[in-house]
Amino acid sequence: MSTREEIQNLYQQYVMTTYASASLALVRGKGAYVWDSEGKRYLDFLAGISVMNVGHCHPKVVKALRKQAGQLIHVSNLYHNENQPRLAQALVERSLKGGKCFFCNSGAEANEGLIKLARLWGSGQGRFEVITMRNSFHGRTLATLTATGQEKVQKGFHPLPEGFVYADFNNLDSVRSAISGKTAAVLVEAVQGEGGIMPATDEFMKGLRALCDEKNILLLVDEVQAGMGRTGTWFAWQHYGIEPDAFSLAKALGSGYPLGAVVAGPKVADVFQPGHHASTFGGTPLACAAGLAVVETIEEEGLLENVRKMGDMFRSELEKLVPKYKWIQCVRGRGLMIGLVLNCPAKDLQMSMQEQGLLALATANTIIRFLPPLNIDEKIVKRAASIIRKACRSFDKQAGVNKQ
Numbered sequence: 001m002s003t004r005e006e007i008q009n010l011y012q013q014y015v016m017t018t019y020a021s022a023s024l025a026l027v028r029g030k031g032a033y034v035w036d037s038e039g040k041r042y043l044d045f046l047a048g049i050s051v052m053n054v055g056h057c058h059p060k061v062v063k064a065l066r067k068q069a070g071q072l073i074h075v076s077n078l079y080h081n082e083n084q085p086r087l088a089q090a091l092v093e094r095s096l097k098g099g100k101c102f103f104c105n106s107g108a109e110a111n112e113g114l115i116k117l118a119r120l121w122g123s124g125q126g127r128f129e130v131i132t133m134r135n136s137f138h139g140r141t142l143a144t145l146t147a148t149g150q151e152k153v154q155k156g157f158h159p160l161p162e163g164f165v166y167a168d169f170n171n172l173d174s175v176r177s178a179i180s181g182k183t184a185a186v187l188v189e190a191v192q193g194e195g196g197i198m199p200a201t202d203e204f205m206k207g208l209r210a211l212c213d214e215k216n217i218l219l220l221v222d223e224v225q226a227g228m229g230r231t232g233t234w235f236a237w238q239h240y241g242i243e244p245d246a247f248s249l250a251k252a253l254g255s256g257y258p259l260g261a262v263v264a265g266p267k268v269a270d271v272f273q274p275g276h277h278a279s280t281f282g283g284t285p286l287a288c289a290a291g292l293a294v295v296e297t298i299e300e301e302g303l304l305e306n307v308r309k310m311g312d313m314f315r316s317e318l319e320k321l322v323p324k325y326k327w328i329q330c331v332r333g334r335g336l337m338i339g340l341v342l343n344c345p346a347k348d349l350q351m352s353m354q355e356q357g358l359l360a361l362a363t364a365n366t367i368i369r370f371l372p373p374l375n376i377d378e379k380i381v382k383r384a385a386s387i388i389r390k391a392c393r394s395f396d397k398q399a400g401v402n403k404q
């Protein structure tokens with residue numbers, strides 16, 4: 001097998017440097033653990049950025065993929081396959097009853113689908129604008145990076161597509177004043193992920209629903225990161241007692257097999273008609289077999305309940321660190337989508353955790369983001385907490401770190 005250096009050199013020579021150079025090459029995963037090319041084991045509290053919600057190589061997912069791969073992988077959407085409507089049914093029954101799904105391959109593509117749906121819906125009345133939030137993240141295609149309310153992802157890619165207007169997250173007045181006769185929809189994350197694990201307030205989400213109803217515009221929720229059980233409900237908007245008109249899914253939906261979806265409620269479920277939208281790979285028998293295995297696993301293993309329990313436990317372990325270190329500001333998040341908010345850059349603490357054997361991710365510069373698999377148990381939470389305590393002690397001692 002290649003060494004870490006050999007793999008790193010191959011990357012340097014042949015792969016575009018769109019990602020900061022990685023310090024690890026991983027070769028194997030099981031449950032909440034991964035192993036690197038040197039044989040070192042890590043507790044994976046990032047789970048492929050909320051993709052491996054049922055853990056690495058879950059036997060049920062592996063079995064479903066193996067079986068379907070030997071039977072039928074792809075037929076195009078010119079022909080029916082049984083898995084696609086079964087998965088659509090499973091998603092709709094758990095979310096927007098009377099709704100329908102469109103399948104694609106990624107989060108950006110799912111959000112692109114939401115945006116196209118909103119534009120087509122509004123086209124009769126000259127409504128095309130989509131209001132998105134500052135500090136949001138919706139993907140890297142031209143439309144979705146424009147929807148993303150962060151200049152750093154847009155720099156160098158102008159001219160950007162028209163029709164996006166920004167408002168402040170958790171500020172209803174800001175959204176209200178962004179609405180015009182051209183507004184078709186509001187697109188929002190119920191918990192901002194890349195923006196720093198920032199949950200929407202109850203008042204904001206309920207207020208958005210009422211505002212969209214009042215102005216007859218669509219409420220769209222990006223559930224790419226927070227969906228599929230991550231926050232303790234199937235979809236994060238379900239915490240707020242409201243329903244969006246449509247929402248997007250990807251990341252955990254296929255447990256690492258690329259799969260995204262637009263789930264539309266009855267109001268907009270039939271907006272797309274033949275010729276309006278398509279994807280060659282969207283909803284293949286293989287991808288949907290993975291999706292079905294994920295839904296069944298979350299249900300059969302009682303993972304929504306487990307997220308609430310383990311989320312509380314892990315959070316209270318992290319809370320204990322807040323009074324101990326001046327450079328820790330607070331803990332925030334929902335379920336097993338948790339951010340440790342620092343007063344200083346978080347990258348070195350991330351690296352310190354990695355050295356001690358735990359993977360997490362520095363986000364929005366000063367936040368450590370934890371997105372562990374949803375089926376972790378008490379023992380794993382304790383082990384993670386112990387590693388994080390060690391990492392904090394060593395980070396605290398590091399000389400020359402700019403800490404307040």
Ligand SMILES: *Cc1c(COP(=O)(O)O)cnc(C)c1O
Nearest residue numbers: 106107108137138139193224225
């Ligand atoms: C990751 C993410 C996306 C983009 O998904 P890709 O599969 O990388 O295109 C969009 N929205 C949110 C909230 C995300 O976390």
